[in-house]
Amino acid sequence: xxxxxxxxxxTYGLKVVALITLxxxxxxxxxxxxxxLGTSGILIVAAILIxxxxxxxxxxxxxxxxxxxALAVSYLLILALVAAFSLVVVPPLxxxxxxxxxxxxxxxxxxxxxxxDPNNSFVKRMPPDVQAYLNTLPAQVNxxxxxxxxxxAQRALGAAFSAAALFLSVIIVPILTAYLLTDSxxxxxxxxxxxPAAARPKALSILRDLNVVLGAFVRGQLLDGAILAALVTxxxxxxxxxxxxxxxxxxxxLNLVPYLGAVIGFIPSVALALLYNGWQNxxxxxxxxxxxxxxxxxxxxxxxxxxxxxxSPLVIILSILIxxxxxxxxxxxxxxxxxxxxxxxxxxxxxxxxxPDAVFAEA
Numbered sequence: 001x002x003x004x005x006x007x008x009x010x011t012y013g014l015k016v017v018a019l020i021t022l023x024x025x026x027x028x029x030x031x032x033x034x035x036x037l038g039t040s041g042i043l044i045v046a047a048i049l050i051x052x053x054x055x056x057x058x059x060x061x062x063x064x065x066x067x068x069x070a071l072a073v074s075y076l077l078i079l080a081l082v083a084a085f086s087l088v089v090v091p092p093l094x095x096x097x098x099x100x101x102x103x104x105x106x107x108x109x110x111x112x113x114x115x116x117d118p119n120n121s122f123v124k125r126m127p128p129d130v131q132a133y134l135n136t137l138p139a140q141v142n143x144x145x146x147x148x149x150x151x152x153a154q155r156a157l158g159a160a161f162s163a164a165a166l167f168l169s170v171i172i173v174p175i176l177t178a179y180l181l182t183d184s185x186x187x188x189x190x191x192x193x194x195x196p197a198a199a200r201p202k203a204l205s206i207l208r209d210l211n212v213v214l215g216a217f218v219r220g221q222l223l224d225g226a227i228l229a230a231l232v233t234x235x236x237x238x239x240x241x242x243x244x245x246x247x248x249x250x251x252x253x254l255n256l257v258p259y260l261g262a263v264i265g266f267i268p269s270v271a272l273a274l275l276y277n278g279w280q281n282x283x284x285x286x287x288x289x290x291x292x293x294x295x296x297x298x299x300x301x302x303x304x305x306x307x308x309x310x311x312s313p314l315v316i317i318l319s320i321l322i323x324x325x326x327x328x329x330x331x332x333x334x335x336x337x338x339x340x341x342x343x344x345x346x347x348x349x350x351x352x353x354x355x356p357d358a359v360f361a362e363a
Contacts, residue, residue, distance in 0.1 A: 027338055052219065071181060089249075110275055135157075188207065192207075202348065205275070209347075213343075224301050227300055229253075240277055241272050247269055259320075262296060267277075310343065
């Protein structure tokens with residue numbers, strides 16, 4: 001049986017490490033560049049995300065009409081969906097959010113009374129140190145919310161509803177998206193212009209694969225977030241947990257980082273179920289959340305994304321941890337698509353040696 005010589009394996013490993021290092025350097029440069037652009041960087045990223053989101057619809061419509069008409073029809077459909085969402089979901093969402101903000105101090109006081117109650121059989125079974133910590137926990141949460149939560153929410157709402165922000169998001173982002181889609185071939189030719197003629201077929205193949213990966217991530221993650229939001233909202237409504245819509249939509253938005261939405265949504269759901277409905281209801285809600293997380297991680301997410309990204313859950317979690325440590329919040333959002341792009345580059349430039357298992361078994 002043939003084997004790959006040791007120097008070849010060492011050279012292959014060094015090339016892969018060099019590619020990953022260079023890619024991380026480029027990611028750092030891109031992140032710093034977008035941060036330096038500020039609002040403009042956010043608009044560019046938003047335009048790219050929307051372009052990938054509507055690309056399949058535009059391509060399907062282009063078979064029947066010109067590109068300009070396909071873009072116009074796509075925008076009209078998106079506008080209709082946004083209007084329907086605003087009419088059906090936004091009013092109850094605002095009502096629940098307002099109720100949660102008003103009730104939050106009272107909920108914290110109620111939780112503190114329950115945890116400090118000497119007749120609470122659940123707390124009495126815990127060690128004294130844990131009881132003391134639980135007794136102070138609601139006050140700590142209340143203080144943190146009072147110190148940071150309302151200020152952050154006020155600034156976020158002010159930025160979201162300011163005239164400038166509305167103009168930039170509603171007018172400029174669709175225009176940028178339209179230009180990205182209409183000039184995509186020109187952009188592709190411009191990128192290939194920096195590549196030697198002999199290497200352009202391979203470069204074009206890499207660009208196509210990267211495009212597939214990015215599109216799969218954007219569309220798959222948004223679809224997965226929407227499904228998760230619906231599952232969590234329906235489950236909490238059935239279990240009579242208050243503010244189900246707020247928690248469900250929050251879980252769906254946070255799920256833009258894979259697995260984060262269900263994990264973060266678990267805490268307020270169980271806490272509210274415990275405060276309003278008792279420990280039995282909270283236990284059932286916790287179990288149902290675990291079921292939803294398993295269904296999302298093992299059924300929904302692989303079906304909508306894994307086929308094109310080809311990343312295992314372990315690789316996804318490790319990439320999120322590493323990128324969040326290196327680049328903060330921006331790195332958390334970039335972790336999965338960048339890791340998938342690194343996999344594409346590695347496959348094109350350094351394909352694995354033939355029969356690696358047999359080779360390493362002999363080594």
